[in-house]
Amino acid sequence: MSSLSIRSFTLFREEQPVRDALVLFTLTLLLHFLGAMLRLVQELSFFWPLNAVMAGIFARYVWLNRSYFYAVCFAAMLVYDGLTSRWGMGFASLLINFSNIVFIVTLAQLVLWDKRRADSMPGPINALNLFCFCLLAALLCAAVGALGSVDVERATFVPQLADWFSEQFSTAVLILPFILTLTLPSALSGFRFRQLLPVLALVLSIALGVAVGGAGSITFPLPALIWCAVRYPLPLTCLLTFLTGIGEILLVANSLIHFSPDARMQPWQLFSTRLGIAAMLISPVIVASSVEAINTLVKQLALRADFDFQTRVYSRSGLSEALKRQTLPADKLLTVMVAGYRWLQTGE
Numbered sequence: 001m002s003s004l005s006i007r008s009f010t011l012f013r014e015e016q017p018v019r020d021a022l023v024l025f026t027l028t029l030l031l032h033f034l035g036a037m038l039r040l041v042q043e044l045s046f047f048w049p050l051n052a053v054m055a056g057i058f059a060r061y062v063w064l065n066r067s068y069f070y071a072v073c074f075a076a077m078l079v080y081d082g083l084t085s086r087w088g089m090g091f092a093s094l095l096i097n098f099s100n101i102v103f104i105v106t107l108a109q110l111v112l113w114d115k116r117r118a119d120s121m122p123g124p125i126n127a128l129n130l131f132c133f134c135l136l137a138a139l140l141c142a143a144v145g146a147l148g149s150v151d152v153e154r155a156t157f158v159p160q161l162a163d164w165f166s167e168q169f170s171t172a173v174l175i176l177p178f179i180l181t182l183t184l185p186s187a188l189s190g191f192r193f194r195q196l197l198p199v200l201a202l203v204l205s206i207a208l209g210v211a212v213g214g215a216g217s218i219t220f221p222l223p224a225l226i227w228c229a230v231r232y233p234l235p236l237t238c239l240l241t242f243l244t245g246i247g248e249i250l251l252v253a254n255s256l257i258h259f260s261p262d263a264r265m266q267p268w269q270l271f272s273t274r275l276g277i278a279a280m281l282i283s284p285v286i287v288a289s290s291v292e293a294i295n296t297l298v299k300q301l302a303l304r305a306d307f308d309f310q311t312r313v314y315s316r317s318g319l320s321e322a323l324k325r326q327t328l329p330a331d332k333l334l335t336v337m338v339a340g341y342r343w344l345q346t347g348e
Contacts (some may be wrong), residue, residue, distance in 0.1 A: 021072050024035045024064070028054065028076035036084065040291035045232040047246070051141065052172040056179025059115075074101050095148030102166060103141035107133055107176070127286040129174060130180075134278075138169035162271050170274035174245040177285045178238040193313075198228040202240065206247060210256050217257055218248050218273065222280060229288035238287035245281045249274060275318065 011027075012020045022259045030048040038047045054073060058064050067209035077097040085093065110133040149160050202224035209217035221244050249259045254274045314322060326334070334346060 003091050012057075012061045012063075012064065015172070016268045021069065022065060024057075024069055025076045027057075028073045029080055032077055032080045048167055049172055049175060050167060051100050051107075051279055052175035053113075053179055055104045055107035055137070058104060059111040060180060062112065065112065068100060070105060072192075073104065076100075077101075092148050092151060096145055099141045099143075099145035099148060099164075103172075106140055107137040107139050107172065110136070110181070123143040127177070127282060127289050130176065130285075131279075134172040134176065135256070138165050138172060138325060141165075141168050162268075164272040166271045170238055170249070170278040171298070173282055174242045178235070179244045181235040181238050183235050196230070198224060198231050202244065206244070206251075210250075212252060213257055216279060218223045218252065219280060221248070222283065225281070226283040228286055229284040230291055232288070234285075234288045234292045237284055239283050241281050245277050248277050 011023050013022075025338060028050065035048045035050050057070075074097060078093060081093040081097065102297075111130065112130050114133070117147055142161050145164045146157055146160035146166075149164070150157055202221055205220045206225045209220040212220075225237075225241060225244060228240050232240070248257075253270060
C-alpha cells in the first residue's frame with residue numbers, strides 16, 4: 001500500500017509574536033471579507049465564519065490568549081468596516097464588532113477552561129460542553145450585536161436578536177469542532193472502495209431528504225453521519241458534519257427541502273432549522289469523540305499488555321504481534337527462542 005508523506009505546517013509560532021499578530025490581522029481581514037461576500041447572496045446571508053474560526057484559533061493556540069492579540073483582531077474588523085461598510089467606523093460599527101469580540105473571547109476562554117479542568121483528551125462530555133459553550137457565547141454576542149444592528153437594518157430588537165443568535169450558534173456548532181480537531185495526516189495511504197461507503201450513504205441520504213421533503217427530512221443524514229463517526233477519525237467526521245450542516249441549511253433556505261407545500265421559507269422557520277440542524281449534528285461529534293477515546297484506551301491497554309516496562313522488552317503476546325508484522329520471503333524460516341526470567345518478577 002503506497003503512502004505519501006506530508007510536511008508539517010503551522011500558521012502561528014510562540015516565539016514570533018509580531019508574525020503572529022500580522023497573521024491574525026490578515027486572517028481577520030480575509031474572514032471578514034468572506035463573510036461580507038456571503039451576505040451579498042441571500043441564501044448565504046446566515047453564514048458568518050469569522051467568529052467561530054477565530055475562537056477556534058485562540059482555543060488551539062494558548063499563547064495567543066493575550067489582550068493585544070484580541071485587540072489586533074478588533075482593529076482589523078474596524079479597519080475593514082471603515083474602508084468598505086456604509087456605516088464606516090461609527091458607533092454601530094464599534095458595537096457590532098465588539099459583539100464579535102465578545103463571542104470570540106467568551107468561547108475561546110470557555111474551551112480553554114474546559115481543557116484545564118478535564119486535563120485529558122477530548123471525550124463525549126467535552127463535545128457536550130462545547131455545545132453549551134457555543135450556546136452561551138451566541139447569546140452574549142446576539143444581545144450586543146442586535147443592539148448595534150437595530151438602526152443599521154431598520155428592524156426591531158427581538159427579530160435581530162433571534163437572527164443573530166441562530167446564526168452565531170449554528171455556525172459555531174458546525175465550524176468549531178472542525179477547527180479544534182483539524183490536523184494534517186503524516187502520510188496519505190491508499191484506500192479501498194469500501195472505505196467510501198459511509199460517505200456514499202451520506203450523499204444518498206441527503207438526496208433522499210430532498211426527494212421526500214418535510215421537516216423530518218433534515219434528519220435523514222444522521223444515521224450516515226453516525227456511520228462516518230464510527231469508521232472515520234474525528235477530524236474527518238467533523239469535516240463531514242460541517243459540510244452536511246451547511247448543505248442542509250442551504251437546501252432549506254432555497255426551498256429544495258420543503259417544510260410546507262405552498263409557502264417559501266419564513267424567517268421563523270429558518271431560525272428553527274438552524275437550531276435543529278445544530279442540535280442534531282452535535283451527535284456525530286459526540287460519537288466520534290467517544291470512539292476516539294475508546295481507541296486510545298485500547299491502545300494504552302495493548303501497550304501495557306505487550307510491553308514490559310520493567311525489563312524494557314516485549315511480553316510473549318507483544319513478541320508474537322511483532323513477529324506477525326515481519327515480512328519474510330516464502331523460502332525463509334524464522335526461529336525464535338523465548339527465555340523467561342521469573343526471578344525478575346518474584347524476586348527469587
